[in-house]
């Protein structure tokens with residue numbers, strides 16, 4: 001069995017929990033509360049900004065020029081997806097500049113991003129790939145599962161179409177093949193560490209849906225006067 005197939009098998013219960021999470025189910029059925037989706041879009045925009053940076057770190061830490069170029073291309077693709085998907089969603093959902101300026105990452109989004117940076121800075125190229133692969137691969141599988149759904153909400157249809165596309169599938173397949181290539185060249189200890197990154201990212205993917213469904217906040221809110229908020233919006 002390939003390394004990627006082994007990893008996929010090990011995380012199967014976690015991924016199944018994502019497939020059955022009410023956020024994902026209700027998105028497919030079109031019944032998801034738009035407040036949850038709106039919250040998700042803001043948090044995911046933060047997530048993708050850092051995801052692109054981790055991909056760019058992958059480009060910097062790659063073992064040869066071709067891989068550097070491909071990882072840089074992947075960072076560019078994240079930017080393009082972010083631009084077309086989230087910017088349109090933000091407009092359609094009426095997310096204001098003030099909201100964007102006062103955005104605070106939720107605990108789960110912050111922790112997930114931190115996990116990816118930790119894998120990147122404490123490890124090597126294989127660690128980065130293992131930490132970022134569930135992001136691609138799980139969304140691709142969700143896109144495939146929801147492909148036949150026709151939610152009434154057009155935004156949900158667009159979201160499903162993006163992750164069920166051939167464009168996205170090719171990116172996912174490329175990274176799976178790359179992970180298997182790298183796994184051949186590293187030690188057993190390193191492969192175990194890569195497995196753990198993949199497993200933790202899979203858990204965070206589940207937690208990300210849950211965070212949005214529950215509209216997660218920090219336990220103690222930051223007090224901010226209106227004056228401070230206005231100052232920050234003006235200078236941002």
Ligand SMILES: Cc1ncc(CO)c(N)n1
Nearest residue numbers: 044047048135136139208
């Ligand atoms: C949290 C998360 N994981 C994966 C993807 C897919 O790129 C995304 N947009 N957001």
